[in-house]
Amino acid sequence: MRSTIWHVPDGMTSAKAEKEANRQAALFEEKLKTGMALYDGNTTFGEYAEQWVKNHQCAGKTKDGYQELMKRIQPALGHIRLSKLQPHHLEAFYQNLAEKGINQRGNYAISEKLPLLLKAEHLTYDKLAAASGISSFTVSTAVHGKHVSFQTAQKISKALKKPVEAVFTLHKNENPLSANCIMHYHRLISAILSKAEQEQLVVRNVARLAEKPRVIHKEAAYLDDEQAKQFLSLILEEPDIRIKSALLLLLFTGMRREELCGLSWSDLDESSQLVHIYRSSQYRPHMGELEGPTKNPSSVRAIKIPLFVVQTLKEYHAWWTSQQIAFGKEWQGKLQRLFIQENGSPINPDTINYWLEKFLRKHNFPHITPHSLRHTFATLNISNGVDIRTLQSLTGHAQASTLVNTYSHAIKSRQAAACDALEEVLTGNLAAEKQA
Template sequence: MANITKRKNKDGSTAYLIRVYVDETGTGHQIVKSMTWKPKPGMRPSAEEKELNIQSTLFEEQVKQGLTAFGGSTRFSDYAKEWIENESLAFKTKERYTEMLERINAAIGHIRLDKLQAHHLEAFYKNLAEAGVNHRGSYAVSEKLDALMKKQKLTRAALAMQAGVAAITISSAARGKHISSEKAAAICKALGKPVDAVFTIHMSDTGLSDKTILHHHRLISAILAKAKRERLVPFNVAAEHATAPKAAHKEAKYLDDEQAHTLLTLLLNEPDIRVKAALILLLFSGARRGELCGLSWPDIDFERHLINIERASQYQSGKGVVEKSTKNESSIRSIKIPAFVVELLGAYRAWWNKQKLLYGESWHGEKERLFVQADGKPINPDTINYWMNRFLEQHQLEHITPHGLRHTFATLQIAAGVDIRTLQARTGHAQASTLVNIYSHAIKSAQEAASDALEDILLPPTDKSKGKTS
């Protein structure tokens, strides 16, 4: 409980000394943290008392959280660092925010929280759209990596571990495929070679996309929202005053029914049963890539034709493949799948069991993940992208991502007349409004088809022409 002492200043005004005692070292030795609060001139006694209680409670909470070092004069970069270290964020989200903050702090990190203005942010957003800013748009290509690995007797898995990147990244780079400049630098650091000795870097001359700029704005706004709640600033300049970047709505990329039929026909003839099972299951379940890789055999109900989504897999730099919770609580769900997919999974399980017998004591499939490496270890979710890209290239099909199959699942379900609430339960979206926003075109087409269907049912063919105007 905060200790409050009322004081009279020489000019006759009132001030309050708020003190909080805290054990910062855990040794039992308490130290005092204090602040002074001055009520505004002319405040009514009741309003003054109410605000004093708010200020003392807020200060006590800040002391407990170690935030008393901050005030309105704190630089944005210092407060942002504290925010990202203490905010509850998923691993990948924190990784992405840390990368975004490098750009943000370079532009506005030196500015005090209470001095940050809308024009600072708007100038920053404009700069992000300028040519040459998009470093992630640059890529690296190597014709030497494969030979260099053989010379140093390095396996792809070993180099991936040393570089802190996914094994699939090493595989792609060794085959002369494009990888990011950042990952190329990490690989070369592990090899002890300069980047230009192994890779050719192709620089991007574009700015960031409207959507990415909007993500920067939202991150700044989230940080300032907490500063406002802690009364370090009187308002959130990003949310309340700056003009937010606009990102045009884009329809999700998906396959139409004919394209999906072609893909399925080719997949049914795919010799690699892992690829066949994984991509067909994505198409008929609408599962996210990480959810697919998180499936274990006990999650498959062969009798009731259900798959139960309860977890996800994720690759984390320095840790490898780890298990994580689903994207949200709504993502924990059961999905009905067709009988032929259940039969395919049965055939795939037979292959899986043969692999287990073949490897014997060297088998690492303790978690019984469906999709595994040859020795039973869980696959990196990026492997699904690798399988799909290779399959599409082999058959000269238009490029689409594994997440595009999720969009295809949802779009075809809408076209088939599945209502939004049912689809939400199948896809695991937290809110039905998200589905409406993503699949607005498909919903509109379905509504038009429904209107035509009602006309066909209720209006005889001879009356249709009468109802039309010339």
């Protein structure tokens, strides 16, 4: 049961008091519906934070990220009363995140014994998947000696009725979380406390007073002119038409990988050589691949691509159509997505990373990510004289300032070239006058 008290101001008539009491009751009921009337002086930060994450309007993947951050925030700060939370509590939490061994992300398990164990137990991938409660694809990944999570290793080992150490070799990451990662925790805590401050549940947002992690700005990883030319020449020799098409689009459009996975054939305008970006595709645990909006309204855009890329996409469409015919009634490509699994289902955006890693290993090319190709697109455009506003319309950034901060290396290079050009104009004239 929850209740609230409203005191009738002195001098208010009975009729007005009744009317205002009804209004206050309606407001209180609305707060109950949204979970915001559950708090009093004994409310803990964890209770309030849980409701904030639940009710906050944001993209599904963003909410997944918040819930992942809460797994560390709750044990450390959740028990503290909201009104008693102090800057030193947050600073101690940030220091703990910076300790060695706290980072679980680099942990992985790998097994060379699984093929023999499956053979001895007469188990197929599907049977082990059913017994483990994981997908057949994940089982296949583990059987082929690739990295899997500790949780996956535990599920497989439990299904085989063996200790996890008897099946897998566990590799633990002893590194701390990066300062940039710790900043994600700080920003979430600050957003939660800002809402509490707005609702007058706390006097102030103590996150603003806490010493924040010091993030060292790093230049975006990108390919320079020569590396980009070499990368392109290797792409053009790629026999896998899916990988070839995906990497060409990333290099010549600078789109995000989620936007790439959201492309449908109707988004291509071959006659105008345009790629239209209207949506993104995201993967969410237990829900699979989901269609969603672009990162921001500015990300809805059209980008022109070279004619030879259009021709490559035509070749890719022929392969795509052959797959559709081969699968017949089993075809799952109703959304007409460009980049698909063998049966036409949309791919997980992580597949783009896998394709790129496979491509880089084959050619012994330096490590880059799909986002590095986005940085390459932006950097090469700036270096070749494209202004920030035009580039913003191509990359879909919400703020031009983001481009200025991220690509300062290329902008400084252009500034230096502009200064050299001015020097040439002015001193060249002086030299000509002296000679005259």
